[in-house]
Amino acid sequence: MASNNKVRASIHDVARRAGVSAATASKVLRGIRTVKIANAEKVRLAVKDLGYRMDPLASGLRRRTRQIIGIVVPDLENEFFGRLTSRIEILAEEAGYSLAIASSHESEVRERKMLERMHDWRVAGTILAPVRSERGAGATVMKELAMTGALVDRVMANDTFDTVTVDNVRASARVARTLIEAGHRHVLLFGLSDVSKNVRARISAFQDEADAFCPQMSVDVVLTEDSVEGLRGSLSDYLEHHRPTAVFSLAQTGTLSVLSEFRRRSIQCPQDISLIGFDDAEWMQATYPSVCAVVQPVALLAEQAFARLLLRINGQEGFPVCLLEQCHFQERESLMSVGSVPLAHTGNQ
Amino acid sequence: MASNNKVRASIHDVARRAGVSAATASKVLRGIRTVKIANAEKVRLAVKDLGYRMDPLASGLRRRTRQIIGIVVPDLENEFFGRLTSRIEILAEEAGYSLAIASSHESEVRERKMLERMHDWRVAGTILAPVRSERGAGATVMKELAMTGALVDRVMANDTFDTVTVDNVRASARVARTLIEAGHRHVLLFGLSDVSKNVRARISAFQDEADAFCPQMSVDVVLTEDSVEGLRGSLSDYLEHHRPTAVFSLAQTGTLSVLSEFRRRSIQCPQDISLIGFDDAEWMQATYPSVCAVVQPVALLAEQAFARLLLRINGQEGFPVCLLEQCHFQERESLMSVGSVPLAHTGNQ
DNA sequence: CTGAAAGCGCTAACAG
DNA sequence: CTGTTAGCGCTTTCAG
Secondary structure, eight states: OOSOOSOOOOHHHHHHHHTSOHHHHHHHHTTOSOSOHHHHHHHHHHHHHHTOOOOHHHHHHHHTSOSEEEEEESOTTSHHHHHHHHHHHHHHHHTTOEEEEEEOTTOHHHHHHHHHHHHHTTOSEEEEOOOTTOSSHHHHHHHHTTOOEEEESSOOOOSSSEEEEEOHHHHHHHHHHHHHHTTOOEEEEEEEOTTOHHHHHHHHHHHHHHHHHOTTOEEEEEEESSOHHHHHHHHHHHHHHOOOSEEEESSHHHHHHHHHHHHHTTOOTTTTOEEEEESOOGGGGTSSSOOEEEEOOHHHHHHHHHHHHHHHHTTOOSSOOEEEEOOEEEOOTTOOOTTOOOOOOSSOO | OOSOOSOOOOHHHHHHHHTSOHHHHHHHHTTOSOSOHHHHHHHHHHHHHHTOOOOHHHHHHHHTSOSEEEEEESOTTSHHHHHHHHHHHHHHHHTTOEEEEEEOTTOHHHHHHHHHHHHHTTOSEEEEOOOTTOSSHHHHHHHHTTOOEEEESSOOOOSSSEEEEEOHHHHHHHHHHHHHHTTOOEEEEEEEOTTOHHHHHHHHHHHHHHHHHOTTOEEEEEEESSOHHHHHHHHHHHHHHOOOSEEEESSHHHHHHHHHHHHHTTOOTTTTOEEEEESOOGGGGTSSSOOEEEEOOHHHHHHHHHHHHHHHHTTOOSSOOEEEEOOEEEOOTTOOOTTOOOOOOSSOO
16 A cells, blocks of 8 residues: 555654653644743654644544535536635635535535535535525535535525525616616526526516516526536527527526527627626636626625634524625626617727 | 534444444444344444444544545636546545545645645545646655655656646647648747746747748747736737737637737737637637637546556556646637638628 | 543454 | 454543
C-alpha cells in the first residue's frame, strides 16, 4: 500500500518532547491561556521541531462536532453554483470551518446520499441548494436527520430551515413591465421543467403583472422536461407556428438555445424578436446581439445563506426566516421597442 | 448550541441490541463473511431498528487511512474545473471513496493550505490541478508531505507524480497548420500570463510549426499578467497599431475578450480577422460568428487522472508516467481563408 | 496551573 | 466463529 509512509507526530509526541502532558499540549494548541508561559513556549517549539499538524477529524471525534460545514449543490458544472460554492468556501474558512462540497448531479437520490454523508461526517451545518425537481425532498431528509442547515436558491419558504433566494416575483414583474412598456403584446416564456419552484414563480409573477397592467397581452409558455437537446426542439416546434415579439428565457441554458435557434432560423434579434434572459453570464456581453439579463446577486446569496447557517450553528433559536434578495436588470442590445427602428449598434454587421 | 440533538446509535448500541460484540458487529458491517449467518442477520436487524449509520471518519481514524480522495483545483467558478471535478466525484464514489473538493482560488498560498488540509484529513490520495503561476509549488508540497497524488492540467512531466494533461503541442501545431493552410501570414497569439506552462507550451508549439512550414509567417504574442480587465486593454492597445489576419486565443477568457473587442472596434470576424480559441464552451456555438475552438477532452482527463491515482493508492510502484490526451479541433464560422469570399452564413445578418 | 484517566466511534489482533 | 483488549489522535474531567 502506498500511503503516507512518513509517520506523523501525534500530540503525545509533542507533549513528550516539550516535557508536558498531552492535555497541556492540547490546551496550548487550542489557544487556552491557562498555561504557564514557559510551558506554552516549549510546546510551540516542539510543534515546530516535529512539524506537528493536528488531525482535525480525530479532534472532532472527541468534541463530537467537527469544524466542517457542508454544501450540497445540484450541479458543479453550472457556473452559478460554482460561484456560490466558491464564495461560501471563503466565508467558511474565515469563520474557522472547512467546507465539504458535494454535488447531487440533479438527482434526488444522490441528494439524499450526499446529505446523509454530511450527517455521517458530523458537519456543524449544511447548506443545501436543492435539485431542480424540488419537492422539498432534500429539506425533508435534513429535517429527519435533525441536521442544522439552511436552504438557498430554488426554494420558497420552508417551515424548518432558513431560506435564501432571489426575489423571483419582483424580478419577473420587472421584466414584464419592461416588455409592456416597450410595446410587446405577445411574449413567449421559455424554460426547463415546470417542477422547479423558481421557474413556477417566475412564470406566475410575469403573468400576474401582465394581467394587471396589460390584459390584452398574450403570454405563451413553453417548458421542456428534457435537458438541453429537448430545449432546442420544443422551441423550434413552437416557432414553426407562432411569432411572438419577445422571448423571456427563464434560465441560462434556455437563453443559449434561444440564441442558437434564432440564428438557425435567421430570425433577427432584436428587430424580429427581443430576448431577455433570467440569469446573467459573461458571454452574454459578447454575443451578437448582447443579451439583456436578470442578474442574480450570487455573492449576496452566498453571504446571507452562510450568515443564517452560522447563526443556527451558534444556537440562534426562532422561526425560520425567508430572505429574498433583489436582482438587477442588465439592459443590453437584445431588447427593442416594438415597431421602432433598430438602434445603431457598434457590433458586427 | 444547536446541533444534532438526536443521539446517534454507535456500533456498541447495535452490538448490544443484536446480542453480539462490537467486533462482530463491525465485521458484519464491513461485509466480512466469517460470521455466523444468524448473527449477521441479527446485526442487520439492529442496524435497521436503530437507524444506525457508521461514522466513516472514526472508522478511518482506526484504520489509519480514510476512504476519501481529495481534489484541489484552482478555480471552481471555471466551467472546465467544474466539469473535471464533477466527473471525478462520480468516479471516486464508484470506487468507494468520498471526494473532498477544495479550490485554491488561483493562489499559491491557498493551494498549499488546501493540500495540507487534505493531508491532515489523511485522504487516501489527492488530485491536484495546479494554480496558474505553476512553478511546481503544489507538487513540491505534496512531495514534502509524502502524499499519494496525481497532477492534472497545467502540468508537464513531473519527477514524482503521474501527470495527465492535454497534448498542447499537437493541438497548437494543428491550429498553426490550419491557419497556414488558410493563407494566414500574420497571426496574434493572445492570452493570460506567460507563467502558465500550458500557455508557454501552446505558444512555442505554434511558433515551431510556423517556423517549420511557413517561415515567412509573422507571429505576434500578447500576454497579460492581469485578469479579465487587463486582457481587454492590452488587446485594444495592440489592435491600435497592428492588424493581423487571425487571432489564436490561448485560453477561454481570452476568447471572450477578443470577441468583445472585435465588436467594439467593428472588426468583422472572420472577414477582417479570423479567430480560433483554445478551450471550447457551449456559448461559442451561439455567438456571431460561432467560434472555432480546440476542444479539451475533460472527461478523459478526469478518468485518466483518477485511474492513475487509484493505481498509486493501491500500491503500484514505478516511475511516474506522463499522459498526454489529444484535443479535437472544432471548426466553426470564425475561421476563413485569407482573401476568400465569406461563406454564406445561416446566422443573423 | 497540570496530568492521569477515561472515552469519542471504530477496528486490529489474538486468545478462546 | 466470537469476544476481549488495546488502541487510532484527540479532548474532557477532575483531583491534585
